[in-house]
Amino acid sequence: MGRYVIRRLLQFIPTVLGTMFLLHYITSLAIQFSGNPVRALFGDRTPPPALLQAITERLGYGDPCLDRRGDPCLWRAAEGGGGWLGTGYEPGLFFDRLSGVFFHFDFGVNLRERAVTDLVADAIPFTFKLLLIAIVFEAVVGIAAGVWAGLRGGSFADNLVKISTVFIISVPIFVLGVVVREFVGVKFGNVLRGQDWIPDLISVGVFTPGFKPDYPFASLIIPGMVLGAVSLATTARLTRTSIMENIRADYVRTAKAKGLTNKRVIGVHTLRNSLIPVITFLGVDIGAAMAGAVVTETIFNVPGIGRLVTMSARTGESSVVIGVVTMLVLVVLLANLLVDLLYAVLDPRIRYE
Amino acid sequence: MSSDVNVKLDALPGADPNALPLQVKDLHVEFRTRNGIAHAVNGVSFDLRAGETRAILGESGCGKSVTAQAIMGILDSPPGFVTGGEILYRGVDLLKLPESERRKVRANRIAMIFQDALSALNPVFTVGFQLAELFRKHRGMSRQDAKARAVELLDLVKIPAAKQRVNDYPHQFSGGMRQRVMIAMALALDPEVLIADEPTTALDVTVQAQIMALLAELQRERNMGLVLITHDMGVVADVADRISVMYAGRVIEEAGVNDIYASPAHPYTKGLLESIPRLDLKGQELSAIKGLPPALTNIPPGCAFNPRCRYAQEVCRKDPAPPLYQVSPSRTAACHFWKEVKGDE
Numbered sequence A: 001m002g003r004y005v006i007r008r009l010l011q012f013i014p015t016v017l018g019t020m021f022l023l024h025y026i027t028s029l030a031i032q033f034s035g036n037p038v039r040a041l042f043g044d045r046t047p048p049p050a051l052l053q054a055i056t057e058r059l060g061y062g063d064p065c066l067d068r069r070g071d072p073c074l075w076r077a078a079e080g081g082g083g084w085l086g087t088g089y090e091p092g093l094f095f096d097r098l099s100g101v102f103f104h105f106d107f108g109v110n111l112r113e114r115a116v117t118d119l120v121a122d123a124i125p126f127t128f129k130l131l132l133i134a135i136v137f138e139a140v141v142g143i144a145a146g147v148w149a150g151l152r153g154g155s156f157a158d159n160l161v162k163i164s165t166v167f168i169i170s171v172p173i174f175v176l177g178v179v180v181r182e183f184v185g186v187k188f189g190n191v192l193r194g195q196d197w198i199p200d201l202i203s204v205g206v207f208t209p210g211f212k213p214d215y216p217f218a219s220l221i222i223p224g225m226v227l228g229a230v231s232l233a234t235t236a237r238l239t240r241t242s243i244m245e246n247i248r249a250d251y252v253r254t255a256k257a258k259g260l261t262n263k264r265v266i267g268v269h270t271l272r273n274s275l276i277p278v279i280t281f282l283g284v285d286i287g288a289a290m291a292g293a294v295v296t297e298t299i300f301n302v303p304g305i306g307r308l309v310t311m312s313a314r315t316g317e318s319s320v321v322i323g324v325v326t327m328l329v330l331v332v333l334l335a336n337l338l339v340d341l342l343y344a345v346l347d348p349r350i351r352y353e
Numbered sequence B: 001m002s003s004d005v006n007v008k009l010d011a012l013p014g015a016d017p018n019a020l021p022l023q024v025k026d027l028h029v030e031f032r033t034r035n036g037i038a039h040a041v042n043g044v045s046f047d048l049r050a051g052e053t054r055a056i057l058g059e060s061g062c063g064k065s066v067t068a069q070a071i072m073g074i075l076d077s078p079p080g081f082v083t084g085g086e087i088l089y090r091g092v093d094l095l096k097l098p099e100s101e102r103r104k105v106r107a108n109r110i111a112m113i114f115q116d117a118l119s120a121l122n123p124v125f126t127v128g129f130q131l132a133e134l135f136r137k138h139r140g141m142s143r144q145d146a147k148a149r150a151v152e153l154l155d156l157v158k159i160p161a162a163k164q165r166v167n168d169y170p171h172q173f174s175g176g177m178r179q180r181v182m183i184a185m186a187l188a189l190d191p192e193v194l195i196a197d198e199p200t201t202a203l204d205v206t207v208q209a210q211i212m213a214l215l216a217e218l219q220r221e222r223n224m225g226l227v228l229i230t231h232d233m234g235v236v237a238d239v240a241d242r243i244s245v246m247y248a249g250r251v252i253e254e255a256g257v258n259d260i261y262a263s264p265a266h267p268y269t270k271g272l273l274e275s276i277p278r279l280d281l282k283g284q285e286l287s288a289i290k291g292l293p294p295a296l297t298n299i300p301p302g303c304a305f306n307p308r309c310r311y312a313q314e315v316c317r318k319d320p321a322p323p324l325y326q327v328s329p330s331r332t333a334a335c336h337f338w339k340e341v342k343g344d345e
Helices: A002-032 A038-044 A049-060 A093-104 A116-151 A156-170 A173-193 A200-206 A219-248 A250-257 A263-299 A307-313 A318-346 B064-072 B099-104 B125-138 B145-157 B173-186 B204-224 B235-238 B258-261 B267-274 B338-345
Strands: A075-077 A089-091 B022-033 B035-049 B053-057 B080-089 B110-113 B193-197 B226-230 B242-247 B250-256 B324-326 B332-335
Touching: A002 A318, A038 A049, A038 A318, A089 A093, A093 A318, A116 A156, A116 A219, A116 A263, A116 A307, A116 A318, A116 B125, A156 A219, A173 A200, A173 A219, A173 B250, A200 A219, A219 A263, A219 B338, A250 A263, A250 B064, A263 A307, A263 A318, B022 B064, B035 B053, B035 B064, B035 B080, B035 B226, B035 B242, B053 B064, B053 B235, B064 B110, B064 B193, B064 B226, B080 B338, B110 B173, B125 B145, B125 B173, B145 B173, B173 B204, B173 B324, B193 B204, B204 B235, B235 B258, B242 B258, B242 B267, B250 B258, B250 B267, B324 B338
Parallel strands: B035 B250, B053 B226, B053 B242, B110 B193, B193 B226
Antiparallel strands: A075 A089, B022 B035, B022 B080, B242 B250, B250 B332, B324 B332
16 A cells, blocks of 8 residues: 555656746747747837846746757757766756756746735635535536436436436636636626515626625635536536446345335445445546646636636746646646545545555 | 343234244346346245244256345345235235335344345455344434444354454355354344345355254254245255245245155156255266256246156146146145156155
8 A cells, every 4th residue: 555655656756847947948939939038028119138138037938048049948958068978968947947846846936026926825725615615516517416216217307317418527627617607607697687675696796707705605606616617527427327236236236135224224334335436437537627727717717726826827827837837747646546545535446555 | 141231122013922033935037138027036935933944945947036125125226126925924914014124123032134145245344243233223312332242143153253353344254154043144133034045055064064954953942933045055955944945936845854855746846856966866968957947037837847847748738827736735836737746756
């Protein structure tokens, strides 16, 4: 078990390095092809070259490799010859970034010179709340719908769940999000806001087209449900199949033969086994939901991690993109590891060597 | 058994303690599937006395397991339905009981052992939990008392180091040990009837013998009726008192164990006996019953065995199916030509 965890943790290293290089290369290419992001600070005005040069250096975009299209910025010519092992080159921008992150916990700054770590610290509570709402929503509603359908295979309930889940799965989250914002947040919300007897918490807070700082939890409910919707459909499907499979299992027949009540046969013996794949899916889904949060937060204007990534990708702030996405990668990797460990707890037949 | 917590059940309302512990009369079960109705059990009848072992013998798909599940009331329904007959426990027709009463008969009065103990035990609960559950839910015991009883039960079925093993999961036991756990589970509440559905099929031969010996011993101690469902004629010969041979959902021969082995009165039984390898016939080709059993959705008219029968004549191919002829005061056979079959020996 301990050795298994260590082996898994070691596997994080190539994954994280690979992700970081990919992010580094993509953001470098963006700068190489579309120009210095620092110029955005000056809007339409043309800055004095010396000032622009100074700011660019300070924000970490001064490396000459960023002017050479296609250069992966791995090595740079060493000043005064020599360099690394006498090759005349020394580690370049990529390695600077790595050492910043891993040796100084320095993820760089954005264009306004705020540390990426501060930006993340400000944004992450919103994303966590959003994820919590999404996961709770998909777990509770998804499992309930799946059990309901699975116990009545072929019935109206089963078909209803099957058809509605296919419908949800086939609609991409950015379409669903925009549609929900337009019809539930704006149109239906306007109807509610026209009624005096409905408290503001509901009409202004919950049914809102976007995040409202006055209602930091209520206004995240609908974005959270949109975020959880697609995985909810998958959860319901998975639960349904799993229940239908287990309800015919021999040990369920044994449980019936033991004279247990139907409630106990289903609720303890069938459900405990049926939920093993569902819970593992929900765990892995935390990672997928993070990706979904990028879209949902942008649509609903939630000041979380996802919107931070979208914004900085637009302005070309590579250090923010690299820093935030690297942190997300670590969270996803850890979540996956925890799920694998949880799997052994749920199913005693699983042992990690 | 510690008797301080051993609450004896009240008699089932209407039950006659002098009536037979189990009587099945003209049981019919069908499965309504998309491909038509499968007539799995077509008028099965048998009696079981206290302490008696009744073997139900037949090949796969002849309806023996379905009969057992119908007695327990654990048919998958739909598609399975009991469409006729009576299942009497001490004179009470279980089929007429409401589910809440029927449930209390299971495990308390009639218990069942299944074929493959690995899949029949819940993989995610310890065997202790699965045993203790019976005492907790049927006898209202505390977790601790129930666990203590679980250990006693494992001792009873001769599982070494019961106190430690009670916390193990089913997959941590060997095949034979798992079947012992199943037996412990079935005997937990002291039932009067035990139905064993192919209890040794998944085990190797030496373990089979141990399990059958254990079952026989426990049955003797408790004067329990045993319905032994099997396709293994060797197992039957050792332990059974009476045998019902089933074919295509019917009992086609019913007799004491010695009568059947000495002189079968139905061609199917005869065919089964001839297909047992025998040392004294070494070097000769083993005879087999030609053909396959009929699909239960399409049972041939007349005697269901007629397409495979060397005695079959015109009368066998026409409905109605042959009735159970009284071969002797204590045995019956459903063959028009039982005299020829029997005398042919």
